Amino acid sequence: MSLDRAWDSPGRAATLVLSGVAALVVVFLIVPVLVVVPISFSSSQYLEFPPRGFSLQWYERFLDSVEWTGALWVSVQAGILATLLACVLGTAAALALARSRFPGKALVVGFLVSPMIVPVIVLAIALYGIYAKLKLVGSLTGLVIAHAALGLPYVIVTVSATLQRVDERLEHAALSLGATPWRAFRHVTFPLIRPGVIAGALLAFIASWDDVVIALFISGTRSGTLPKRMWEGLRSEIDPTIAAVSTLLVAVSLALLVVLELLRRRSARLTGAQDG
Amino acid sequence: MSPVPTSPSAAAPLRGAVVRLDRLRKEFGGAVAVDDLSLEVGSGEFLTLLGPSGSGKSTTLLMIAGFVVPTRGEVYVGGNAITRKPPHERDIGIVFQNYALFPHLTVYDNVAFPLRMRKQPAARVAERVGWALDLIRLGGLGGRYPHQLSGGQQQRVALARALVFEPSLLLMDEPLGALDRRLRETMQGELKRLQRALGLTVICVTHDQEEALTLSDRIAIMNHGRIEHLGTPEDLYERPQTPFVAEFLGESNALAAKVLRDDGPRTIVRTTQGLEMSVRAGAAKSASEVRLAIRPERIDFLEPGESRDNVVDAVIDETVYLGDAVRYLLRTASGEGLTLKARCPAGGGPGIGDTVRVGWAADAVMVYANTHAFVSSSGLPPPAQPGEGRGGG
Ligand SMILES: Nc1ncnc2c1ncn2[C@@H]1O[C@H](COP(=O)(O)OP(=O)(O)O)[C@@H](O)[C@H]1O
Ligand SMILES: [Mg+2]
Numbered sequence: 001m002s003l004d005r006a007w008d009s010p011g012r013a014a015t016l017v018l019s020g021v022a023a024l025v026v027v028f029l030i031v032p033v034l035v036v037v038p039i040s041f042s043s044s045q046y047l048e049f050p051p052r053g054f055s056l057q058w059y060e061r062f063l064d065s066v067e068w069t070g071a072l073w074v075s076v077q078a079g080i081l082a083t084l085l086a087c088v089l090g091t092a093a094a095l096a097l098a099r100s101r102f103p104g105k106a107l108v109v110g111f112l113v114s115p116m117i118v119p120v121i122v123l124a125i126a127l128y129g130i131y132a133k134l135k136l137v138g139s140l141t142g143l144v145i146a147h148a149a150l151g152l153p154y155v156i157v158t159v160s161a162t163l164q165r166v167d168e169r170l171e172h173a174a175l176s177l178g179a180t181p182w183r184a185f186r187h188v189t190f191p192l193i194r195p196g197v198i199a200g201a202l203l204a205f206i207a208s209w210d211d212v213v214i215a216l217f218i219s220g221t222r223s224g225t226l227p228k229r230m231w232e233g234l235r236s237e238i239d240p241t242i243a244a245v246s247t248l249l250v251a252v253s254l255a256l257l258v259v260l261e262l263l264r265r266r267s268a269r270l271t272g273a274q275d276g
Numbered sequence: 277m278s279p280v281p282t283s284p285s286a287a288a289p290l291r292g293a294v295v296r297l298d299r300l301r302k303e304f305g306g307a308v309a310v311d312d313l314s315l316e317v318g319s320g321e322f323l324t325l326l327g328p329s330g331s332g333k334s335t336t337l338l339m340i341a342g343f344v345v346p347t348r349g350e351v352y353v354g355g356n357a358i359t360r361k362p363p364h365e366r367d368i369g370i371v372f373q374n375y376a377l378f379p380h381l382t383v384y385d386n387v388a389f390p391l392r393m394r395k396q397p398a399a400r401v402a403e404r405v406g407w408a409l410d411l412i413r414l415g416g417l418g419g420r421y422p423h424q425l426s427g428g429q430q431q432r433v434a435l436a437r438a439l440v441f442e443p444s445l446l447l448m449d450e451p452l453g454a455l456d457r458r459l460r461e462t463m464q465g466e467l468k469r470l471q472r473a474l475g476l477t478v479i480c481v482t483h484d485q486e487e488a489l490t491l492s493d494r495i496a497i498m499n500h501g502r503i504e505h506l507g508t509p510e511d512l513y514e515r516p517q518t519p520f521v522a523e524f525l526g527e528s529n530a531l532a533a534k535v536l537r538d539d540g541p542r543t544i545v546r547t548t549q550g551l552e553m554s555v556r557a558g559a560a561k562s563a564s565e566v567r568l569a570i571r572p573e574r575i576d577f578l579e580p581g582e583s584r585d586n587v588v589d590a591v592i593d594e595t596v597y598l599g600d601a602v603r604y605l606l607r608t609a610s611g612e613g614l615t616l617k618a619r620c621p622a623g624g625g626p627g628i629g630d631t632v633r634v635g636w637a638a639d640a641v642m643v644y645a646n647t648h649a650f651v652s653s654s655g656l657p658p659p660a661q662p663g664e665g666r667g668g669g
Contacts (some may be wrong), residue, residue, distance in 0.1 A: 172343055175363040177390035178441065184364075187389075191380045220440040 040243035047240055058244040068245065071229035077140060078225060079208040082147030086204040086265045088199055089148070090155025091197055095189070097156075098163040099171075109156075116153035123149070124217040131218050138220025146214050151204025158203065162196030195267035209252060292320045292477030293354035295340070295446035300349035301334050302501075311334045311501035312349070320475040322468070324488040327498030329525070336498075337447050340479065342366050354444055364393075369438030371448040375430050377422040383409070383433050384418035390441040402563040408436040413572065428459045435467070440472070446471075448480040452487060464490050467539030485525055489513070497521050519644045522569035528615055528642075529575075531568040535560045542638050544584070549612040554587040559643035568643040572603065572617035574640035577632055579626070590614065592630050606634065 008192035035049055040058055042051030062068045093112055097105065115123055127146050128137065136142030166189065190197075212227040219228055226245060235243055302310040310332040317323045317386040325333040338344040342363035350359045358366055361537050379384050387408050406543040409415045410430035422430055431451065437448060450469070452460045468491055471478055476478045482488055488495050489509045496506045497520070505517040524531055533545040533553075538620055542554035545566060553568075560566045578587065590606035593613075602625060606614045616634060618625065 069401040130540065167374075167376065169372045169374070169376040169377060170361070171376070172341075173372055174389070175343075176341060176366075176368060177437065178367070178393040179389075180364055180393075183393060188378055267291050 020156065027145060036243050036246045036250075039240055040241055040247045042243075044240070047238055047243065058240045061239075062244050062248075065241075066231065068226075068241070069196050071224050071226045074143075074219070074223055075141070075209060075226040078143045078147055081140075081144040082151055082208045083201050083205045085144060085148035086151035086155050087197060087201050090152050090200060090204075091159050091193070094156050094159035094163055094220055095185075098160060099168065112156055113148050113153040116157075120150075120211070120213045124214045127214065128217045132186075137218050138223055140223055143215065143219050143223065143225070146218055147208035148204075150207045150211060151200075154203035154207060155197070157201030158200035159196040162193045166192045195263055196262055199260055202260045206253050206256055209249065242255050278450060290534075291444075292446075292475050294319050294352075295445055295477060295479065296352040297336075297340070298350040298352065300336065300339060300351065301347045302332075302339060302344060303347045308501050310339070310346075313501070315496060315503065315506070317477055317479060319477055322471055322476075322478045322480065322491055324482060324491045324492040324495045325498055326485060326488040326495050326525075329483060329511040332501040333483075333488050333497040333498055334449060334502075337449055337479065337481050339627060340371055340445075341368055341447055367441070367443050369433075369441070369443035371434045371438050371451050373450045374454055375422075375434035377430055377433055377437070379422055381421075382418065383414065383422070383425070384593050386422070386433060387418075387437045387440050389437065394441065401557050408440040410562070411439065412436045412466075416541065420450055424523070427455050428463060431455065431463060431618075432466075435470070439470075439476075440495070443579050444477065446476050446478045450482055450484075451480060453482070453484065453608060459533055467491060489525075495525075497524060499524075513615045515520045516642065519567045519642075522642055522644075527572050527615065527617070529572065531570070531612070532646075533566050533568050535566060537562065543643075546645075547610075547612055549608075550610040551588065551608055551612045552642065553588075554638045555641040555643050556638055560645065565646040567646055569642040569644070570614075570640055572615040573601075575614065575634050575636045577615040577616070577618060578635045580633075582635070585638040586641075587633060587635040589631060589633055592628050592632060597626060606632070 038051050039047060039049055041054050041056070042048070043053035043055035043057065044051060097109060116178045122145075127142075127149075131142050131146075134142075136145075170188055170192070171184055174179065174188040180188060210227065211225070212231055215225040215228040216231060221226055224232070226249065230242055230245055295315075297313055297315040299312045300310055300313055301308070301312050313332075313336060315323075325336060327333055335344055339346050340353075342358070342361060346359060350357050353366070373545070378389065381389065381415070384405055387405045388401050391404055396404070406415070412435055414429060414432055414436070417425065417429065422433065425433065431454075438477070449543050452463050455463060464487065470476070479530070480488075480491065481522075492509060494506060494508055496511055497504045497512065499520050505512055505521040507515075507517075512521060512525050516525065519530060522528045528590060531547045531551075533547045534547055536544045536546075536552070538556065538557060541557050543557050543559060544552060544554050545560070545568065546552045547568070555568070578584065588608050590608045593607050594605040596603040596605075596622075600620070601617050602620055604616045604618070604626075606616055608614060614634070
């Protein structure tokens with residue numbers, strides 16, 4: 001026993017240091033958010049911390065401004081449409097990659113997942129070049145396609161991971177029982193990979209919702225997203241409306257992450273039950 | 277045993293289709309998995325493909341099911357060529373290895389699945405699923421999910437699901453492999469009962485010879501993508517056509533020998549170790565090299581004064597207690613290793629190191645021309661010539 005403890009203590013010290021570092025990282029990441037949220041409820045006319053009193057005036061101003069609500073509407077539209085597109089294409093790609101063998105498969109995987117690895121600014125510049133030729137700059141269509149490319153890797157990764165746990169024999173069984181390939185997918189494969197598709201969808205939506213770089217390049221003045229509008233707002237009129245919008249953005253992202261975690265737990269519980 | 281409920285749709289039991297494979301071949305990038313295999317399975321027949329792993333059993337089954345496209349050759353079911361039909365149009369029931377039950381559907385919905393895919397009305401679905409669940413005696417469990425069932429129950433649900441749409445052919449891949457021994461025996465009985473009562477044509481794949489012997493009307497022993505011997509279980513066991521079959525099915529002593537001379541109703545041969553024995557006349561040409569196979573249970577301990585066509589003194593190297601029998605590993609004076617299997621003697625038989633006199637009939641020796649490669653079967657010491665490898669793998 002004593003020997004065990006002797007071995008244990010340096011490990012414990014390392015754990016302590018590690019926890020300390022982790023705590024610092026968390027503080028650095030969270031504090032800005034904690035500053036922004038109170039400011040958004042400030043009754044002052046300026047961005048100042050600590051805030052003076054409580055009011056919802058900045059939220060009111062946000063909702064009253066056509067510019068802000070217009071940007072919100074663009075963000076919501078682009079997010080939802082891009083997510084749908086990324087889900088359909090990503091699921092199809094994950095299926096094709098999991099259930100077939102062809103030369104150069106690794107290359108295709110790398111290509112599809114590249115938007116997650118390549119710096120977003122590179123992607124944005126490349127897209128701008130192409131969109132300029134196709135006259136897609138400033139259009140919602142262009143934004144949706146670009147954001148779908150941004151979300152695609154998340155869907156491919158999460159769906160591929162779920163597919164690995166789905167036995168191909170289940171699909172064979174469905175076919176042998178008279179299901180057409182489409183109905184086998186709809187009634188057997190899809191229900192089994194649904195947690196992966198939903199997780200991918202949430203991540204894809206967040207990717208679109210948070211993006212500022214691509215939006216800066218390819219969305220026009222009329223079709224700017226919320227983060228782009230904030231960027232522009234920061235340069236001209238610094239008022240606490242920005243804080244209110246930030247709080248809104250963070251709240252949505254946070255809510256989606258919570259949903260994701262709940263889904264993960266639920267699916268872990270379900271598969272755990274299946275093993276038992 | 278309760279009577280099998282007959283299909284409500286037909287007064288007579290289902291009628292299994294005749295299945296014919298015509299020179300079916302599958303190559304994977306040049307490697308031949310199934311080598312021009314031809315086979316006919318009668319209506320209501322239970323045929324098993326038995327062979328070592330890698331011999332092409334699953335590939336054959338998958339070609340019949342439509343999941344593997346043959347390089348060439350045809351599959352006929354009920355007289356129609358189905359080789360180019362997609363799997364979902366074939367109307368073939370399949371019981372998969374590990375059952376492949378849909379984990380997100382209840383037992384009822386699993387069994388109803390093929391009927392719903394055929395767009396049958398709800399009333400008909402209910403009636404058929406009820407019939408199928410009664411068939412496998414799981415009437416009360418329709419609301420459970422697969423993970424709430426035991427292995428044997430899952431197996432039966434898989435069977436019900438494969439039978440509920442009245443397929444003309446049932447395929448099974450290692451159907452009982454995942455069950456423990458006792459359950460396997462129960463399920464074998466149940467499967468056989470259903471198959472007979474419904475008149476099903478069944479093609480089953482297994483590497484378990486006991487399962488094959490118990491269930492099958494006929495067995496096809498496969499090796500390297502070909503059928504080595506097709507026959508009834510008794511045929512295969514008593515009169516194996518090749519040394520591979522003699523060794524694969526049951527146990528046998530494998531010996532290499534040379535033909536010395538004819539001696540009336542016998543032929544005399546000598547093994548490479550120098551053991552001379554007489555075999556049935558006409559089994560082999562004079563002076564040719566042959567392979568011999570002798571079942572361990574056909575070699576007997578001899579009482580003093582007792583005799584056989586072949587008698588030899590041997591020392592017991594090892595004994596293996598099998599419960600209902602004992603396996604003795606013997607070494608003859610000439611150095612030949614022999615295995616003998618005998619019922620447990622009441623007063624305890626001979627032990628390790630004892631010298632015994634054993635003998636066997638000339639008819640007990642199966643003789644093969646030397647063109648076939650030997651394959652060591654599971655329970656035996658390696659054959660006389662250690663150079664020969666195992667077929668398949
Ligand atoms: N999809 C495949 N690709 C390449 N080779 C395969 C494939 N399926 C089977 N094989 C090969 O074909 C041979 C027969 O395999 P299989 O039919 O699975 O044998 P069995 O079921 O008797 O064990 C083996 O050598 C196996 O490696
Ligand atoms: Mg196999």
